[in-house]
Amino acid sequence: MVVKVYGPAYASPKRVITCFIEKEIEYEVVDVNVFKEENTTPQFLQLQPFGVLPVIQDGDYTLYESRAITRYYAEKYKSQGTELLGRTMEERGLVEQWLEVEAHNFQPPLYDLVIHVLFDGKRGVTPDQKRIKEDEEKLARVLDVYDQRLSTSKYLAGDSFSLADLSHLPFGHYLVTSLGKEYMIRDRKHVNRWWDDISNRPSWKKVIQLHPPVV
């Protein structure tokens, strides 16, 4: 039985799908349309009680939260595909650190930008320009720290690509495409070098080809 991934059109499920491709794990997708509120049906809430994407079903094992799913599968399939959790205990710690940094520093202002610049427009809501400006400023300060880190380290956790880098791909993709804020990456020499490296991995290119973003 092949693991099912819900909501491939959206950003967070793409963390999971990229991880599956890197780890050579077969998967199926189940489309969920958020604009049609398919994430708030009783059936969906039975799987994911907070009504967000993604959720996976692996036989009778259900798991949600994209960064929990990627950690679980990267550990479970440690012996196949790309090593995504670092090659030493210390490197593993740094992978965890930068996964947390992504979740708490990179994601929140960027997610807010996606909602206010992309999704609000689709829903006929007037974008809040003050908030958009604050989000950009927060994100700029975070990317300055990233540029400093990546000036002395090839990837966030060290010399090798890991879950920490992978986790930035889905929302980072919005930044360089539909949000029209590519300069935030390009103006920072080391972030730019790192972004080109990770976004040109065959796994990521395959994800956007197979599961085009919804906006």
Next chain:
Amino acid sequence: MVVKVYGPAYASTKRVIACFIEKEIEYDVVDIDLFKGENTTPEYLNLQPFGVLPVIQDGDYTLYESRAIIRYYAEKYKSQGTELLGRTMEERGLVEQWLEVEAHNFQPPLYDLVVQLLFDPKLGLIPDQKRIKEDKEKLARVLDVYDQRLSTSKFLAGDSFSLADLSHLPFGQFLMTGLGKEYMIRDRKHVSGWWDDISNRPSWQKVLQLHPPAL
């Protein structure tokens, strides 16, 4: 050499200390006073470039983000103290899931309440009542999901206490004491039983005794 933990008076740091006590790991503390801006000095930013707490120094290994630190030490010291990562691969996945839920659903509205009601008045700022009301409503909906989960599971990830439960202790403690919102826990039968269980663990009692909260 004993691991050093920065900022024990503050909540996020207490995740790390509770974990160390459960895993029987010796540690030293270094006090950091946020109100005096000791987290924004060049020396501190050299350790933790985002200027937040905690950070640990273990010889020449530095690590930050409390949930990364506890995952690292729970894995590294797997063979001693309390098992905090589940007893099977599947249970480990659920520990990761509920750690993510804590970080993305429980923590944000609760952290905002702490800032609005406890920190801001200390800085002479007036609490934003509309925002406080929204935070409470968000948190209430999250706790309803928790109550449902805990009606069929002794702890969040299964039958055993884990990092997922532990991670709720520092900010949950604010809810019960400084914020005056104990009813949010007590009004929910299963959340209430779970809170009593986890907060009465000797490790948590010791954390509160050794490192009283800053507020």
